[in-house]
Structures are given as structure tokens and as C-alpha cells.
Amino acid sequence: MLFQRLTRRAPHLVQSARRFSSTPYGRLRTTELFEGGLETLKVNPDRLWDTIHSTAQWTEPRSTPAEDIRTAGLARLTLSQEDKQARDWFVETTKSLGCKTHVDQIGNIFAIRPGLNNGDTPATFVGSHLDSQPSGGRFDGVLGVTAGIEMLRVLNDNWIETEGPVGVVNWTNEEGARYPVSMMGSGVWSGRIPLETAWNVKSVTPGPVTTVRQELERIGYMGSVPASYNGGIPIGAHFELHIEQGPKLEVSEQKVGVVQGVQAYKWFTLTFTGREAHAGTTDLEHRSDALHTAAHFMLEVRSIAKELNGLATVGLLTVSPGSVNTIPGQVKMSLDVRHPSDDGLSEMVKRVQNLCQWYATHVSSRCGPPGPTVTMEEDFTSSAVLFHEEAIKCVEESAASVLGDGHASLMQRMTSGAGHDSVCTNMHCPTAMIFIPSKDGVSHNPSEWSEKEECATGASVLLQSVLRMDKLRKDRGDFD
Amino acid sequence: MLFQRLTRRAPHLVQSARRFSSTPYGRLRTTELFEGGLETLKVNPDRLWDTIHSTAQWTEPRSTPAEDIRTAGLARLTLSQEDKQARDWFVETTKSLGCKTHVDQIGNIFAIRPGLNNGDTPATFVGSHLDSQPSGGRFDGVLGVTAGIEMLRVLNDNWIETEGPVGVVNWTNEEGARYPVSMMGSGVWSGRIPLETAWNVKSVTPGPVTTVRQELERIGYMGSVPASYNGGIPIGAHFELHIEQGPKLEVSEQKVGVVQGVQAYKWFTLTFTGREAHAGTTDLEHRSDALHTAAHFMLEVRSIAKELNGLATVGLLTVSPGSVNTIPGQVKMSLDVRHPSDDGLSEMVKRVQNLCQWYATHVSSRCGPPGPTVTMEEDFTSSAVLFHEEAIKCVEESAASVLGDGHASLMQRMTSGAGHDSVCTNMHCPTAMIFIPSKDGVSHNPSEWSEKEECATGASVLLQSVLRMDKLRKDRGDFD
Numbered sequence: 040m041l042f043q044r045l046t047r048r049a050p051h052l053v054q055s056a057r058r059f060s061s062t063p064y065g066r067l068r069t070t071e072l073f074e075g076g077l078e079t080l081k082v083n084p085d086r087l088w089d090t091i092h093s094t095a096q097w098t099e100p101r102s103t104p105a106e107d108i109r110t111a112g113l114a115r116l117t118l119s120q121e122d123k124q125a126r127d128w129f130v131e132t133t134k135s136l137g138c139k140t141h142v143d144q145i146g147n148i149f150a151i152r153p154g155l156n157n158g159d160t161p162a163t164f165v166g167s168h169l170d171s172q173p174s175g176g177r178f179d180g181v182l183g184v185t186a187g188i189e190m191l192r193v194l195n196d197n198w199i200e201t202e203g204p205v206g207v208v209n210w211t212n213e214e215g216a217r218y219p220v221s222m223m224g225s226g227v228w229s230g231r232i233p234l235e236t237a238w239n240v241k242s243v244t245p246g247p248v249t250t251v252r253q254e255l256e257r258i259g260y261m262g263s264v265p266a267s268y269n270g271g272i273p274i275g276a277h278f279e280l281h282i283e284q285g286p287k288l289e290v291s292e293q294k295v296g297v298v299q300g301v302q303a304y305k306w307f308t309l310t311f312t313g314r315e316a317h318a319g320t321t322d323l324e325h326r327s328d329a330l331h332t333a334a335h336f337m338l339e340v341r342s343i344a345k346e347l348n349g350l351a352t353v354g355l356l357t358v359s360p361g362s363v364n365t366i367p368g369q370v371k372m373s374l375d376v377r378h379p380s381d382d383g384l385s386e387m388v389k390r391v392q393n394l395c396q397w398y399a400t401h402v403s404s405r406c407g408p409p410g411p412t413v414t415m416e417e418d419f420t421s422s423a424v425l426f427h428e429e430a431i432k433c434v435e436e437s438a439a440s441v442l443g444d445g446h447a448s449l450m451q452r453m454t455s456g457a458g459h460d461s462v463c464t465n466m467h468c469p470t471a472m473i474f475i476p477s478k479d480g481v482s483h484n485p486s487e488w489s490e491k492e493e494c495a496t497g498a499s500v501l502l503q504s505v506l507r508m509d510k511l512r513k514d515r516g517d518f519d
Numbered sequence: 520m521l522f523q524r525l526t527r528r529a530p531h532l533v534q535s536a537r538r539f540s541s542t543p544y545g546r547l548r549t550t551e552l553f554e555g556g557l558e559t560l561k562v563n564p565d566r567l568w569d570t571i572h573s574t575a576q577w578t579e580p581r582s583t584p585a586e587d588i589r590t591a592g593l594a595r596l597t598l599s600q601e602d603k604q605a606r607d608w609f610v611e612t613t614k615s616l617g618c619k620t621h622v623d624q625i626g627n628i629f630a631i632r633p634g635l636n637n638g639d640t641p642a643t644f645v646g647s648h649l650d651s652q653p654s655g656g657r658f659d660g661v662l663g664v665t666a667g668i669e670m671l672r673v674l675n676d677n678w679i680e681t682e683g684p685v686g687v688v689n690w691t692n693e694e695g696a697r698y699p700v701s702m703m704g705s706g707v708w709s710g711r712i713p714l715e716t717a718w719n720v721k722s723v724t725p726g727p728v729t730t731v732r733q734e735l736e737r738i739g740y741m742g743s744v745p746a747s748y749n750g751g752i753p754i755g756a757h758f759e760l761h762i763e764q765g766p767k768l769e770v771s772e773q774k775v776g777v778v779q780g781v782q783a784y785k786w787f788t789l790t791f792t793g794r795e796a797h798a799g800t801t802d803l804e805h806r807s808d809a810l811h812t813a814a815h816f817m818l819e820v821r822s823i824a825k826e827l828n829g830l831a832t833v834g835l836l837t838v839s840p841g842s843v844n845t846i847p848g849q850v851k852m853s854l855d856v857r858h859p860s861d862d863g864l865s866e867m868v869k870r871v872q873n874l875c876q877w878y879a880t881h882v883s884s885r886c887g888p889p890g891p892t893v894t895m896e897e898d899f900t901s902s903a904v905l906f907h908e909e910a911i912k913c914v915e916e917s918a919a920s921v922l923g924d925g926h927a928s929l930m931q932r933m934t935s936g937a938g939h940d941s942v943c944t945n946m947h948c949p950t951a952m953i954f955i956p957s958k959d960g961v962s963h964n965p966s967e968w969s970e971k972e973e974c975a976t977g978a979s980v981l982l983q984s985v986l987r988m989d990k991l992r993k994d995r996g997d998f999d
Contacts, residue, residue: 285800304799306843314959318832318855319784319936320765321960323825330833331821334814341811345803352798353810354843358836363786363853365834365963373843375798456799479794480801483845 066198068155069509078440080197082189082502084495090185091494094169095177097124112485113177116244117170117212117223118146118254125169126260129184129209136191138206141272142262145237146211146255147224149264149272152191154201154509156518161275161468162204163508165190165501166460168213168224173244175214176487178282178494182475184209186280186498193502202513203275205505210460211260217244218251225463227266234266268467275517276430276508277464280473280501282489284457286480294496295438295450296474299431301462302350302454303384303423304377309395311336313411315360315368330358330367332398332411340374343390349378350456351387374415379454381423391415424462429511430471430504437503438473441496469508473500546678548635549989558920560677562669562982564975570665571974574649575657577604592965593657596724597650597692597703598626598734605649606740609664609689616671618686621752622742625717626691626735627704629744629752632671634681634989636998641755641948642684643988645670645981646940648693648704653724655694656967658762658974662955664689666760666978673982682993683755685985690940691740697724698731705943707746714746748947755997756910756988757944759952760981762969764937766960774976775918775930776954779911781942782830782934783864783903784857789875791816793891795840795848810838810847812878812891820854823870829858830936831867854895859934861903871895904942909991910951910984917983918953921976949988953980 072080098114098121115121126148130140133150141149151162167183187207194201210228215221218240226232238252255261265271283289288296313329337353344351355373376391378384395413431452439446455472464470475497478488512518552560578594578601595601606628610620613630621629631642647663667687674681690708695701698720706712718732735741745751763769768776793809817833824831835853856871858864875893911932919926935952944950955977958968992998 283800284797285802286796286805287802290805302799314961315964316766316960317764317937317962318830318834319782319857319938320763320962321830321936322765322767323821323830325766325770325960328832330836331817334817337811337814338818341803350798350801350803352808352844352846354798354838354845354847355841356810356836356838358834361835363834364832364855366832367834375844377799456801457797458799480796480805481794482797482800484795 066200068200069202069506070513072199072506073510077503077506080193080503081441081499082186082193082495084491086192087185087189087495087498088491090188091177091181094125094128094181094185097121109488110485111177112487113171113175113181114173115169115171116173116217117214118217118251118258118260120258122170123258123260126209126258129169132188133191133207136188136195138191141264142260143228143264143266143271144234144262145224145227145266146260146262147228147266148209149206150208151204151206152194152201154204154518156202157204160203160518161273162206163276163505163512164206164208164274165278165280165505166208166210166464167279167281168210168460170212170214172214172216172483174485175483176485178487178489179284179482180213182282182489182494182497183280186494186501189498190502190505201506201509203509203518205509212251213460217242219243222458222460222463223251225460228268228271229463229466230267230269231463231466274464274468275512276468277461277470278430278434278473278501278504278508279459279461280475280497281459282477282482282487283474284477284480284482286477287453288474288476289478289480291451293449293451294442294475294493295500296453297431297435297438297450298426298455298472298474299452300379300426300454301424301458302377302379302456303381304375304421305384305388305417306419307374307376308416308418309372309374310414311370311411313366313368316366318364318366321366326366327411328366329370329411332413333370333372336394336398336413339394340391343387343394344376347378347383347387347390349376349383349387351376377456379423384423421458424465426461426465426471427469430469430508433504433507433511434471434473434500437500437507440503441499471504473497473504546680548680549682549986550993552679552986553990557983557986560673560983561921561979562666562673562975564971566672567665567669567975567978568971570668571657571661574605574608574661574665577601588657589968590965591657592967593651593655593661594653595649595651596653596697597694598697598731598738598740600738602650603738603740606689606738609649612668613671613687616668616675618671621744622740623708623744623746623751624714624742625704625707625746626740626742627708627746628689629686630688631684631686632674634683634685634998636682637684640683640998641753642686643756643985643992644686644688644754645758645760645985646688646690646944647759647761648690648940650692650694652694652696652963654965655963656965658967658969659764659962660693662762662969662974662977663760666974666981669978670982670985681986681989683989683998685989692731693940697722699723702938702940702943703731705940708748708751709943709946710747710749711943711946754944754948755992756948757941757950758910758914758981758984758988759939759941760977761939761952761954762957762962762967763954764957764960764962766957767933768954768956769958769960771931773929773931774922774955774973775980776933777911777915777918777930778906778935778952778954779932780859780906780934781904781938782857782859782936783861784855784901785864785868785897786899787854787856788896788898789852789854790894791850791891793846793848796846798844798846801846806846807891808846809850809891812893813850813852816874816878816893819874820871823867823874824856827858827863827867827870829856829863829867831856857936859903864903901938904945906941906945906951907949910949910988913984913987913991914951914953914980917980917987920983921979951984953977953984
């Protein structure tokens with residue numbers, strides 16, 4: 040009967056499914072998997088690995104030998120010709136795996152595999168992005184999308200029918216590299232970014248200046264579906280597999296991060312104003328050295344971050360007038376502060392502001408009048424995100440299941456340091472993320488790397504998380 | 520008889536001298552001044568002040584009101600059209616004051632006023648420079664040359680005949696701004712810089728690229744006299760009046776600095792190499808943050824300098840990759856270290872090198888492997904200079920004489936932080952310098968300032984120093 044239903048609703052699946060009729064799972068629905076076998080349902084590591092690297096083919100010399108892949112990286116700027124090729128591949132592949140695809144007005148592509156109950160029921164999605172940094176790695180975003188495709192293949196191979204529809208979504212311009220608004224596609228979908236605003240963003244990378252709208256039209260991905268959770272393609276739940284982009288899992292020798300949220304962060308520009316003077320003729324005690332004060336500030340801010348369990352980073356710093364033998368009169372620097380909670384971040388910012396005040400009143404007397412003064416201007420703010428507890432539990436149970444014996448020491452709950460498309464989906468549906476280790480914590484770099492088995496472990500957790508959520512939604516009546 | 524001698528040897532002086540025959544000094548020779556009257560021999564503050572500001576006329580709006588002079592500054596790049604005008608003025612003025620002028624092959628202009636004994640006897644010179652920084656002040660260099668001219672006027676006004684010849688020298692390209700070799704004219708004269716090397720230096724300021732030789736020829740200051748202490752114009756002794764360019768005199772409320780030498784200094788380029796990483800995903804303890812280590816280094820180096828009574832300055836610093844949310848992987852910075860003695864400087868450098876080593880072995884374990892490493896490359900070195908004790912004593916006695924009662928609290932012996940033409944003359948003749956206060960210690964800036972009375976005090980000390988040296992040289996038989 041299951042086979043008949045499958046034939047009726049998804050005739051294109053039958054051919055491929057038949058090839059795998061000897062699998063131990065047979066023709067099963069999600070709820071049946073929970074009676075036994077779910078623990079052993081895993082992805083095919085080699086196939087996933089091949090998919091990851093074959094999607095890089097349009098941006099690498101085709102002859103890249105396997106041993107050079109570790110340094111080949113990826114350069115697939117959003118809405119570029121290379122991105123069009125990756126999108127075309129995504130559409131063809133998901134269609135061939137039995138999905139219906141939809142492109143919305145910001146170019147997000149939703150591929151939906153029917154479930155036993157469809158109608159108006161939003162699908163449980165796996166999502167991430169195929170675009171990269173100008174000189175990026177092969178895993179950031181790509182892993183999440185290819186793991187979604189691997190999920191479709193495993194479901195087909197095993198003749199698994201989910202209770203509700205499941206899907207894979209490729210979000211437009213997550214990186215914000217070519218068009219400097221990150222998480223653009225999911226941001227528009229969530230209502231956080233107005234569509235017109237996104238359309239009019241201009242390119243900042245080398246080449247002719249274009250708008251998002253012009254390039255969407257040029258590559259044929261200006262869809263007709265409204266780019267909105269409301270009236271466009273709704274999402275029932277969203278899971279995202281991603282590389283950690285940090286060293287925590289590697290250092291603790293763990294395999295899976297159960298991501299429970301994204302930390303809050305703020306960006307500031309600080310200006311230190313002292314007084315230019317001759318390096319050879321001005322005694323230390325008579326200096327108003329903007330750079331020396333900035334150096335002191337950097338160490339103090341690090342201490343504040345350490346004490347409050349947050350992060351603080353100075354990534355940009357310019358010195359003026361900039362001469363070997365002139366004491367700097369002005370320093371401008373960026374400050375990136377982060378904390379898992381909004382309250383924690385506020386406390387950090389308050390302490391940093393007090394520190395700036397302290398210089399105005401204390402360093403001036405120490406360095407001779409007038410001492411360097413510090414001003415602090417907020418450029419950007421992003422609140423803390425807490426993912427959905429049920430979705431997190433789906434990930435946690437799946438990780439325990441995939442990792443098997445000793446799983447407790449191989450996984451941890453963690454907070455993402457970076458933003459992801461899941462931040463936007465979390466505004467409208469249960470969302471959680473899965474992290475796998477990043478070699479040396481490196482990302483946004485050609486040397487970004489995760490091992491084949493690590494990718495496969497993450498993808499298996501993703502696959503099982505979707506099925507657990509499918510069961511949960513069935514149980515609570517989402518598909519009735 | 521003195522008048523007859525004057526008429527015979529320097530008929531061009533007589534006319535101007537006659538106008539001042541009512542001065543208390545009458546017609547005197549240096550040795551006679553020492554019998555009484557030297558203490559009260561001072562310059563004319565208003566005349567000196569007018570000369571300083573009138574030499575700025577070719578680079579300022581002619582209508583600059585007196586009250587705006589404090590911010591008008593000076594832009595007289597070496598060998599420019601403005602420099603030619605200042606040089607022409609210098610030649611005409613010194614000639615009209617009874618001097619013979621000589622231009623050497625690097626454009627140095629020597630104006631010599633005959634003494635009672637001439638022949639092959641080298642003159643006692645006052646020297647400095649008329650060129651300025653692109654956006655410089657009105658005193659740096661200019662004060663020394665105009666005070667030399669004021670000296671000539673005072674000598675003429677008072678019918679003073681020196682024992683040996685005295686002169687004023689305008690050195691070419693002291694600043695090294697347009698042609699980036701500072702103290703060029705005096706450097707060639709001293710043998711420190713080969714003439715051909717200096718001739719071939721190319722301009723670095725905006726405008727067509729030219730060589731020193733081309734511009735010397737264009738403005739008509741490629742002289743025929745060899746540019747050398749040996750075979751060109753020799754110098755018997757050299758005094759230079761200069762603004763301090765630092766805050767010491769102002770802070771200690773003193774009027775005269777008796778400069779006994781120039782500190783040793785070295786310039787280095789330091790490279791801090793850590794590892795780029797995402798600011799949001801990398802824990803503090805797993806960072807290899809090149810900028811954080813650089814900040815720590817800057818504070819430590821300042822402590823070393825303080826402990827050893829030297830100076831340390833970081834004036835240039837660049838961060839890469841330079842992104843708000845990327846932990847810097849590399850920092851390059853300049854380091855300028857100075858000390859009054861060569862040994863003191865060596866000790867400072869040794870301590871800084873040890874600090875660099877310390878990072879290699881200690882910070883790596885603190886920040887997680889691989890920790891930032893630091894390399895240090897020497898770019899430039901200048902040994903300590905000790906001026907001539909007899910010349911210093913001439914300045915010291917003259918300062919005490921000019922300052923009068925309470926002089927001990929109004930002057931100090933000091934070491935120059937910056938290089939000056941006197942560093943080069945000191946290689947071949949007794950040399951010393953005089954400093955006067957710089958407002959706020961500021962120099963190389965339009966707001967560079969010293970008061971009229973401060974300039975006059977310094978010029979009077981300069982005048983008396985030359986006469987004291989003249990007496991000294993007479994006494995030791997230089998003019999026999």
C-alpha cells in the first residue's frame with residue numbers, strides 16, 4: 040500500500056527507490072522508523088563528500104587533483120555566473136530526487152519533497168547557502184545544502200515517506216560579500232529586510248556595479264513567489280548543518296555541537312584623540328599618545344570580555360598621521376563585542392563605556408594635558424537568538440543516536456558566534472542548528488576544512504533531526 | 520685706528536656702521552668687548568621678529584594679518600621656487616651686510632663677514648636651514664638663519680670687528696621632505712653623504728619627479744665650490760639656534776636649552792604573525808591575535824624605555840586582513856627607540872629583542888598554538904652625538920650672561936631628540952646648539968610657535984656664543 044501511495048503521489052521516485060528495495064528499511068513512514076531502525080539510518084559519506092566537492096567544480100580548475108582539494112577553496116559570489124551554475128545544479132538535482140522547486144522574489148530556492156500529508160502544511164526544511172566569500176572555503180554553507188540533498192537521497196534510497204513534506208532551501212546571499220547585507224534571502228523572507236531594500240543593494244566586489252535585482256534578473260532567478268514567510272513559502276521547522284568556524288569542537292575532541300542559539304553582538308567605531316608630537320623630542324611623561332592609549336584599551340577590553348565570558352575583538356585600526364618618528368595624534372579602531380545573552384552584552388558595553396570615560400579623567404593627568412580622549416560610536420547591533428527548545432531536542436537526540444556509545448563526551452550544547460540563515464527562520468518556526476568541527480577553527484579561507492567522516496556525522500544528525508521533527512509534528516497534529 | 524682698519528678692510532660696512540656710531544659699544548674688537556659690555560650686547564627683538572615673518576612672505580597670503588600669523592605656518596620645500604626666493608633674499612641681505620657669499624655644489628650658501636685676521640682662517644659660523652616641511656612652521660630652521668642675520672646686523676650696528684671671520688650658512692635640504700634624505704647639505708659637506716648620491720635623490724612630494732641636481736640647476740644654486748669641509752668652505756666652529764620641538768623647556772618654565780648632544784636612535788620594522796580567525800566563533804583562549812600581542816608589546820616597550828631613561832614610539836601600524844569581525848593575523852609596526860648614549864640604546868634594543876623572543880616562547884602557550892611570533896628588522900641607525908665641550912661652554916656662559924640674575928633656574932643642559940645640521944658640522948669642528956621653548960612642544964606643524972622674546976633671547980645667546988668662541992680661538996692662536 041505504501042508503494043502504491045508512493046507511486047501515486049511521487050511517480051518519479053519509484054524508479055530510483057526500486058533500485059534500493061533491498062535496504063533494511065524497506066518502504067517505511069517516519070512513525071514506523073521510530074519502532075526500530077532510526078538509530079542506524081545514516082548518510083553515505085562518500086556520496087556526500089563527492090557532492091560537496093563536485094559543487095565546487097565551476098570555480099576550480101577541473102583537473103584539481105584530490106590531494107590539492109584541501110587548498111583549492113571556493114569563490115562563488117552570490118548571483119554570479121558560478122552561483123547560477125550551482126543554482127541550476129540544485130534545481131535539477133532536487134527535481135530529479137522528486138522535489139517540486141519554487142523560486143521567490145529574492146532568489147531563494149525551495150525544493151519540497153511531498154510527505155504523506157501535504158496540502159497547506161508547511162514542510163520541515165533543511166537550509167543553508169551555496170554562495171561563498173571571495174576567497175572562501177568549500178564547506179561554509181555548501182555543507183548544509185549538500186547534506187539536505189543527501190537527506191533526500193537517503194529518504195529515496197530507503198523508500199521512506201515522511202508524515203509531512205520535507206524540503207531543502209538554498210538561501211540567497213548569506214555571506215553579504217558581493218552585496219554587503221548578510222543573511223539577505225532569509226532576512227527578506229523573515230520580514231527583517233524589506234524586499235525593495237534588498238533589491239537595491241549595490242555590489243562592492245570588483246567588476247561593474249550592479250544591484251541585486253539586476254543580477255537576479257540576469258541569471259534568471261527572479262522568482263514570482265512572494266519572498267515572505269507570510270504569503271510565500273512557509274516553513275514548518277528549519278534545521279541547518281554548518282561547520283563551527285571556530286576551534287571549540289576540535290579542541291575538546293568532540294564531533295557534534297548542538298547549537299542552542301546565536302550570541303548577541305555589537306560593532307563600534309572608537310576614536311582616540313591625543314596630540315601629534317616629535318618622537319625624538321617629547322618625553323614619555325609629556326606625551327598624549329593616541330596609539331599607546333589604544334594599546335592599553337585593547338588589553339583592558341580583553342580583560343572585561345574574559346571576566347564576563349564574552350568576546351571582544353579589534354579587527355580594524357588606523358593610525359594618523361602615520362610616520363615613524365611622529366607620536367600618533369589619532370587612532371580609529373573597530374570593536375566587535377559579543378555575548379551569549381543580551382544582558383551580558385549590555386554589561387560588557389557599559390564596562391567598555393566606563394573605561395572610555397576613565398581615560399578622559401585619568402590618563403590625561405598621567406600623560407600630561409591634554410590626555411587622549413576616547414569616543415565610541417555604535418555601528419551595528421544584533422540581539423541574542425535562542426533557538427526553539429523542541430528543535431534543539433530533536434538535534435540532541437539525533438546526535439546521541441548517531442554517535443552511539445559514549446556520545447555524551449562527543450557532543451556539547453553551544454552558542455554560535457556567527458549569524459546564520461537560521462537566525463531569520465527562528466523568528467517564524469522551530470529552528471535549531473548542528474555544528475561539526477572546523478580544522479584549526481579556520482573559515483572564510485581556502486584552507487577551511489572538515490573531514491569526510493565529520494561531514495557525514497553531521498549530515499546523519501541532520502537527517503535524523505528532520506525525521507524526529509516530522510514525528511513530533513505528526514504527534515501534535517500538524518498534519519491532520 | 521679701529522675705524523681706519525675697518526674702512527680699509529671692509530669699506531662696505533662703513534656706511535651702515537656710521538649710522539650707529541652713537542651706540543655704547545663704539546668701534547670695538549671682540550677681545551675689547553670682554554673688558555666690559557658683552558653682557559649687555561643683545562639682539563633687537565622686533566627686527567629679528569620682522570625678519571622671521573618677512574621670510575615667510577613668499578609662501579603665505581601677503582595680506583596675512585598679524586593676529587593670524589600663529590596659524591599661517593610655512594610651506595617651503597627645498598629647491599622649490601619659494602626656496603629660491605628665500606635663498607635670493609639670504610644672498611642679497613648678507614651681501615648688503617658686508618658678507619662675501621659662496622655657493623657650493625650641493626647648494627649650501629656660506630656668507631662670510633671678514634674679521635681682523637682672515638687669510639685661510641675658517642670662519643666661526645652660525646648655521647641652520649630655510650627649507651621647511653610641506654606643512655611646517657615658521658621657526659624650524661628659519662630661526663637659526665635669521666638669528667645669524669640678526670647677529671650680522673648687531674655686529675655692524677655696534678661697529679664690532681671680530682678677531683677671525685664669522686659667517687652664516689644656509690644648509691640645503693635639512694628637512695628631507697621633498698628629497699627624502701635629511702641633513703643633506705651638511706651631510707655632503709661632512710663627507711657622510713657622497714655628492715653624487717645626494718644629486719640623484721628623487722623628489723617624493725606631489726608634482727613632477729625631479730632630482731636634486733636638476734632642481735639645483737633650475738633655480739641657479741648649483742655652485743662651483745666643492746661641497747666639502749676639505750677643499751670647500753671650511754668651518755672653524757658652528758653654532759645653531761633652534762626651537763626645542765619638544766615640551767621640556769616650556770614645562771620647566773625655562774628659557775634656554777644648552778644642547779650638549781643628540782641622542783642615538785634606531786628605527787625598526789616589527790612583524791607580528793598570528794592567525795586570522797572569526798571574531799564571533801573563536802574563544803579568547805584559542806586566539807592567536809597579532810594585534811592583541813602588538814598592544815601588549817607597545818605597553819611593555821614603553822616600560823623598558825621608561826626604566827632605561829630612553830624613548831620608544833610606535834608611529835606606524837597596519838593590521839591585516841583588516842575586517843571588523845576577523846581576528847588580525849598580521850600586524851606590521853614601526854618602532855623608533857632613542858637614548859642619549861649608544862650604550863643605553865644598545866641595552867634598550869637588547870631588552871626589546873628579548874621581549875620579542877619571550878612572545879615566541881610564552882604567548883604561544885597562553886593563546887593556544889600557534890601563538891603570535893614577532894620579528895624585528897633594523898631599518899636605520901644613528902649614533903649618539905656629543906657636541907664639543909668648549910663650544911657648549913661658550914653657549915652656557917652666554918646663556919648665563921643673557922639671562923642675568925637667576926639664570927641657573929632659567930636654563931638647562933639637554934640632549935636633542937632630533938637630528939640637526941650641527942650633527943654633521945660636529946664631525947669636523949667645535950659645535951654646539953641652543954634651544955628655545957616650543958609652545959606645547961609642537962613642531963612640523965603650522966601651529967609651531969615661540970614668542971618674540973624667546974626668539975630674541977636665543978639669538979642673543981647665539982650672538983654672544985660666537986663672540987666667546989672668537990675670543991677663544993684668538994686666545995689659542997687660531998688667527999695668528
